[in-house]
Amino acid sequence: MEKYPGMVVIDFTLPAAVNENAELYCAAGCPFVMGTTGGDRAKLMDDVASAGLYAVIAPQMGKQIVALQAGLETMAESFPAAFGGYTMTVVESHQSTKVDTSGTAKELVKSFNGMLGGEGFSNDDIEMVRDEEGQLGRMGVPKEALSGHAYHTYELTSADGSVTFQFQHNVCGRSIYAEGSVDAAVFLAERIAAGAGDKKVFNMVDVLKSGAMA
Amino acid sequence: MEKYPGMVVIDFTLPAAVNENAELYCAAGCPFVMGTTGGDRAKLMDDVASAGLYAVIAPQMGKQIVALQAGLETMAESFPAAFGGYTMTVVESHQSTKVDTSGTAKELVKSFNGMLGGEGFSNDDIEMVRDEEGQLGRMGVPKEALSGHAYHTYELTSADGSVTFQFQHNVCGRSIYAEGSVDAAVFLAERIAAGAGDKKVFNMVDVLKSGAMA
Numbered sequence: 001m002e003k004y005p006g007m008v009v010i011d012f013t014l015p016a017a018v019n020e021n022a023e024l025y026c027a028a029g030c031p032f033v034m035g036t037t038g039g040d041r042a043k044l045m046d047d048v049a050s051a052g053l054y055a056v057i058a059p060q061m062g063k064q065i066v067a068l069q070a071g072l073e074t075m076a077e078s079f080p081a082a083f084g085g086y087t088m089t090v091v092e093s094h095q096s097t098k099v100d101t102s103g104t105a106k107e108l109v110k111s112f113n114g115m116l117g118g119e120g121f122s123n124d125d126i127e128m129v130r131d132e133e134g135q136l137g138r139m140g141v142p143k144e145a146l147s148g149h150a151y152h153t154y155e156l157t158s159a160d161g162s163v164t165f166q167f168q169h170n171v172c173g174r175s176i177y178a179e180g181s182v183d184a185a186v187f188l189a190e191r192i193a194a195g196a197g198d199k200k201v202f203n204m205v206d207v208l209k210s211g212a213m214a
Numbered sequence: 215m216e217k218y219p220g221m222v223v224i225d226f227t228l229p230a231a232v233n234e235n236a237e238l239y240c241a242a243g244c245p246f247v248m249g250t251t252g253g254d255r256a257k258l259m260d261d262v263a264s265a266g267l268y269a270v271i272a273p274q275m276g277k278q279i280v281a282l283q284a285g286l287e288t289m290a291e292s293f294p295a296a297f298g299g300y301t302m303t304v305v306e307s308h309q310s311t312k313v314d315t316s317g318t319a320k321e322l323v324k325s326f327n328g329m330l331g332g333e334g335f336s337n338d339d340i341e342m343v344r345d346e347e348g349q350l351g352r353m354g355v356p357k358e359a360l361s362g363h364a365y366h367t368y369e370l371t372s373a374d375g376s377v378t379f380q381f382q383h384n385v386c387g388r389s390i391y392a393e394g395s396v397d398a399a400v401f402l403a404e405r406i407a408a409g410a411g412d413k414k415v416f417n418m419v420d421v422l423k424s425g426a427m428a
Contacts, residue, residue: 011388064379067296067329071289075281082281115281163390165278168380176377211295
């Protein structure tokens with residue numbers, strides 16, 4: 001820290017390393033951007049707050065995806081019954097090594113449920129595509145992205161079938177996360193330089209909102 | 215009005231009739247829902263305000279589409295640079311008798327431009343599909359909806375091509391507008407019954423927001 005006074009660490013490791021790494025940054029007084037998911041999140045937030053450290057902590061670093069999440073969340077708050085009577089399907093495709101359902105899909109489902117009313121849509125109904133044939137054919141994933149992609153399609157259909165809304169966010173590779181992380185690190189460095197001290201732990205919505213000043 | 219005291223007129227006519235019809239409703243003191251577009255809009259709003267009449271006036275009665283419009287508008291306000299560096303394509307298909315570009319597409323383009331930054335996207339770049347072959351094949355419009363549909367696809371792609379976002383709203387026939395108009399009429403009747411007098415002219419965002427209380 002003495003050698004590199006403006007340093008901001010970017011952390012993309014494994015869930016098991018989340019808390020130990022954060023403890024290290026806290027002990028060293030080193031601001032950080034953490035895109036790693038998992039670990040004990042409550043402990044993570046507590047440790048960083050106690051240390052009074054600057055950090056951007058977000059499970060999703062793709063800032064356009066975060067913008068869509070936040071946009072749908074606001075829609076659901078403002079227009080809770082907008083899609084009453086509609087039915088929804090959600091299908092997501094990721095590399096075959098990903099065993100669990102997309103966390104981003106689950107987040108968006110929460111917002112859609114806010115607008116669907118009634119019983120809403122269950123996370124168990126999210127269709128997972130993990131086979132090469134479905135990925136290349138039905139989902140349209142490029143061959144070179146089979147080992148690293150995140151494709152999501154949400155489709156809402158009116159009760160009489162006459163109206164369909166569709167939302168897609170399709171990511172190949174990891175450059176969107178790298179770009180978002182760099183944005184977050186620059187944002188954090190600016191906050192530290194500005195020295196405004198009452199808020200020190202941020203998320204990607206904060207980073208996005210700062211675009212207002214860009 | 216004496217015979218039907220709770221009456222609310224729903225007006226879907228032609229642009230040329232907008233102002234004369236509104237004058238009639240004002241003279242009769244009859245609350246109305248107007249989905250008709252065109253005419254002298256400033257005069258329309260003035261006439262209704264002067265008459266102190268209750269009305270819902272909206273160029274788009276499909277409330278889910280209005281929700282999407284409002285949602286994207288809010289996203290653009292909150293996250294003005296979220297899609298910086300992205301490129302956009304917009305394609306819309308309507309019945310072959312529609313000569314002008316979709317007004318709804320132009321509205322949404324405004325919001326997307328708020329997030330794209332830079333030069334943004336020109337309305338002239340909205341691709342119009344009016345031929346049967348393109349409608350059935352590429353757009354996937356059902357044959358029975360060729361004479362009445364409104365299909366819209368907005369696609370945003372990152373500079374390096376690795377990320378794509380797509381938004382679609384596809385309407386066959388007119389039931390979405392009929393439903394929205396009935397919702398608007400019910401909303402207006404409730405407002406009149408409640409007697410809250412400081413706001414009397416509403417739009418579909420007001421109707422949607424009232425869903426918060428449903």
